[in-house]
Amino acid sequence: MFFGKVIGTIWATRKEESLHSFKLQFVQPLDAKQKPVGSPIVAVDTVGAGPGEIVFYITAREAVIPLPVEMAPVDASIVGIVDRIDLQKA
Amino acid sequence: MFLGKVVGTVWATRKDEELVGMKLQIVKHIDLDYKLKDTFVVAVDSVQAGVGDVVLVTSGSSARQTALTKNRPVDAIIIAVVDKLDIVVKT
Numbered sequence: 001m002f003f004g005k006v007i008g009t010i011w012a013t014r015k016e017e018s019l020h021s022f023k024l025q026f027v028q029p030l031d032a033k034q035k036p037v038g039s040p041i042v043a044v045d046t047v048g049a050g051p052g053e054i055v056f057y058i059t060a061r062e063a064v065i066p067l068p069v070e071m072a073p074v075d076a077s078i079v080g081i082v083d084r085i086d087l088q089k090a
Numbered sequence: 091m092f093l094g095k096v097v098g099t100v101w102a103t104r105k106d107e108e109l110v111g112m113k114l115q116i117v118k119h120i121d122l123d124y125k126l127k128d129t130f131v132v133a134v135d136s137v138q139a140g141v142g143d144v145v146l147v148t149s150g151s152s153a154r155q156t157a158l159t160k161n162r163p164v165d166a167i168i169i170a171v172v173d174k175l176d177i178v179v180k181t
Contacts, residue, residue, distance in 0.1 A: 005179065006179070007177060007178065007179040007180075008122075008175060008176045008177040008178050008179065009175075009176045009178075010093075010146065010170075010172055010174075010175060010176075011172070011173045011174040011175075011176070012146065012170035012171060012172050012173055013171075013173055014137050014138075014170065014171040014173075015137060015146075015169055015170035015171070016136060016137065016156060016169045016170065018155075018156070019169060019170065024091075024146070024170075026122075026175070026177065028179075039092075039119075039121065040093075040122060041091065041092060042091040042092065042093060042146055043091070051178035051179050052178070052179045060150050060151065060152060061150070061151045061152050061155070063152060064152060064155055071155040071156065071157075071160070072152075072155055073136075073148040073152055073153055073155045073156050073159075073167050073169045074091070074148060074152055074155070074169075075091060075148045075149055075150050075152040075153075076091060
């Protein structure tokens with residue numbers, strides 16, 4: 001799982017059948033200190049996160065598990081909205 | 091998934107027979123201002139995207155999660171043609 005910040009939304013009418021009911025959000029991956037790292041990705045939002053919120057998301061085939069369909073070509077899904085992060089000094 | 095732009099098509103007659111009938115498009119990564127990056131992938135097109143279309147590509151084994159690509163040697167698939175990007179938060 002990875003941290004990310006929701007920075008926007010994608011609108012696409014022409015898409016794979018199985019994706020029709022899903023919201024596609026733009027997520028900027030963050031490190032543990034909430035600094036941007038790497039380039040933004042697109043993830044299916046299963047928890048209704050809003051723009052600016054810190055979320056955590058899962059990638060690869062596991063990203064299909066929270067979705068209400070058997071098969072879907074999805075490699076990233078937001079699965080939680082972060083309330084607080086307690087980071088011990090490493 | 092990542093954001094890309096279709097920049098071309100791959101035609102190959104001699105190929106793995108599991109790939110017969112699949113359209114192979116060349117998709118370059120783009121940044122949030124649509125500027126082309128230098129990395130690209132060859133992706134199976136399942137939504138009839140045209141050259142110049144901004145698209146979404148799924149990578150890895152999730153790319154085999156469609157009726158078209160199930161159990162086939164495919165690790166990248168175009169899953170949507172993007173109509174609009176709403177970037178709300180500047181990073």
